Amino acid sequence: MNEKVMRNQRKKQTIIFSVIIIVLTYLSANITGFNILHGIATLPEAIVWIFSNLYITQESLEKLPTILEKLIETILMSIAATTTATVVSIFLGLMGSKTTGTNGVMGVFARFIASVSRNIPVVAWALILLLSFGQNSVTGYLALFVGSVGFLTRAFIESIDEASLSAVEALRATGATYFQIVYKAVIPQCLPQMISWILFMIETNIRNATLVGILTGTGIGFSFDLYYKTLNYNAVALVTFSIVIAVIMIELISNHIRKVIL
């Protein structure tokens, strides 16, 4: 009897859940003008198009030096944005964490900065900064920097909160100053976690850098946009392929580092 009631209730919940999902899907399809059947129908066409147009030819390979130069610029930009954001985030993280925070107001301030800079998408930052900084690497760098500060501060606050309090307390008992506690107890404990987050951020930033590049006209995103708009699809394929190789290589390196340190 009881089991039957529970089962019925379960069934009801499943049905309500499915209905909500279906209604939301229908509404979204309606508002965006997305036709599922059309979408499915174009998929094979799209894939055929990709295979018949997006391949690398001898001619496009001649552009490889320029593309590589842009790619390296993009990678360096992502790394620079991440490392400089790390420095800022460590301070914000220390202010925002419950373990090391000294002052409630500062904690709230740190969390607020992190939340705002994280939740305004990188695209918006790129467009806002483009207005005053113009078309150069610094615009892309700053857009990535602001987004990274938001994300890393949240990650660092979590890592610092997880670090054990006993080491901090022990040092406090010896009369260590605030910076000694941070430097000798908090940072050593969180460093592996922090490096892992930094590496993750670099991977994300390289992908975002392409997007920011398209908007701000810098780096590999600009090369892609240029070849894309001049319908040079072989060069587009080469750009895409070089991004893929770069991203996968960086992922492999950081996975290797993570394996050792975590």
Added chain:
Amino acid sequence: MEATTYIKRTHDGRITIKSGNKVERVMSGTLTVLTALTIMAFIFFDYTGLDLGEAFPATVYNLKTMFLEPTLSHFSWGEAFYQVGITLGLAFLATILGAVIAFFLALMAATNLSKEWVSKTIRIVVAFIRAVPTVLWVLIFAIAAGLGSEAAVLGMLFHSIAYLVKAFSESFEEVDQGILEALRATGANWWHIVTHAVLPSTFTYLLSWTFLRFEINFAVAVAMGAAAGAGGIGFELFMASGFYFDLREVGFITYMILVLAIVLEIMSTRLKNRYFPDSSAN
């Protein structure tokens, strides 16, 4: 460089002692390399047309105008909500379709439910898809399928599938091996195992991951509107800043995106705390 002994000495004869273990060396090595690359980056930056003395005050002024005097001038409140609806719709479609497809692919990618070569093949394909930035997928589909919501959803779908297959298959692999064995012993077929053991024990995880992806997809949908002409609030943002140079409108749109993103983040943090109390990764 003594060939006779195996002890390395410094030039004044002292034995060299390596400080720390491998972990510390790798960590300090990583940090050193990153610092060096950062310095290189600043040297090689393209500073064309940049005047920092002018740009910083201008940014401060722009930000002040944006955030303190937000107004709408090119469209109405109703239109603004409609555009936000389009962005949410794109994100929702990409997420829900991605979740359904990823569920089946993840079943094939999970090592405890599938053959080794199948799971390896899927993993490699997924890694490749993930490595191509979403915006490139959308732009590529835009030529192949024509500009519009189809291209945007298909492009975002690709990335969502790749992300969710990884997350889902990891959840499936955590299912207790004993349960699977017990069901296999009763003669249950593969589909029975999936619906009666794997799905019930991982459902909440799948739901949370899907919601997390929805949160990401919202930001991606804004980006696609701006960079790939997919429509929605992102496109309005692009128009306001790139064509009308209307800072007040940019400010208004940014506020809208910010509020929605914070609401989504609060919801997903709640889900995360409820269902993954002890994991902090991703």
